[in-house]
Amino acid sequence: MLIVISGTHASGKSTLIADFVALHPEFEVLGDPFDALEDADVEPGTDSFSAQLQLSAARLMGLDRGAPRIAERGPVDFLAYLDALVTLRRPGGSSTLFRNGLETTAAAMARVDLLVLLPLAEDDDIEVPVDEDPELRSAMNDSLLELADDPDLIGSATVVEITGSPSQRLAQLEDAIEGLR
Numbered sequence: 001m002l003i004v005i006s007g008t009h010a011s012g013k014s015t016l017i018a019d020f021v022a023l024h025p026e027f028e029v030l031g032d033p034f035d036a037l038e039d040a041d042v043e044p045g046t047d048s049f050s051a052q053l054q055l056s057a058a059r060l061m062g063l064d065r066g067a068p069r070i071a072e073r074g075p076v077d078f079l080a081y082l083d084a085l086v087t088l089r090r091p092g093g094s095s096t097l098f099r100n101g102l103e104t105t106a107a108a109m110a111r112v113d114l115l116v117l118l119p120l121a122e123d124d125d126i127e128v129p130v131d132e133d134p135e136l137r138s139a140m141n142d143s144l145l146e147l148a149d150d151p152d153l154i155g156s157a158t159v160v161e162i163t164g165s166p167s168q169r170l171a172q173l174e175d176a177i178e179g180l181r
Helices: 013-023 046-061 075-087 095-109 134-147 166-180
Strands: 002-006 028-030 069-072 114-117 158-161
Touching (some): 046 095, 075 095, 075 134
Parallel strands (some): 028 069, 114 158
16 A cells, blocks of 8 residues: 655644554655755755655655555645746746646556645644745645646545544544555
């Protein structure tokens, strides 16, 4: 089973994964692709989002189907960031890079069994510092939710939106996995 946990920055992905793996140590965790970027001081933008899209797609496509895995972010996350940059008319935003990422994202998402979306919700009680670019955070969230509705992009993955407290999110993830079995 391959699960991808997707959401904008500061949406609770790491917390949900840590809580889940504490109960299910048999799952291998595929960390945030940002951590694999060679330049640790990379600024969020077109170049870093494109690189992370490629990294996340390559790791999903390179996996064997045996071991259960849970990934923090997938290529659809970074496609959503690229789209958000265009929507916000940010410097470097490129609709060409977005279009180029569609095929790569679709190929990688064909390997995913469960796509978990963590949409922004006021009742999630996640404190986000002002320096986390709330405008980009919101635009990416909107784009991600729209992209996740595209069956040509998401393939046969089951898509679920999870909200609430950490314990509620964990219970919803458990229910979604049980529904796949």
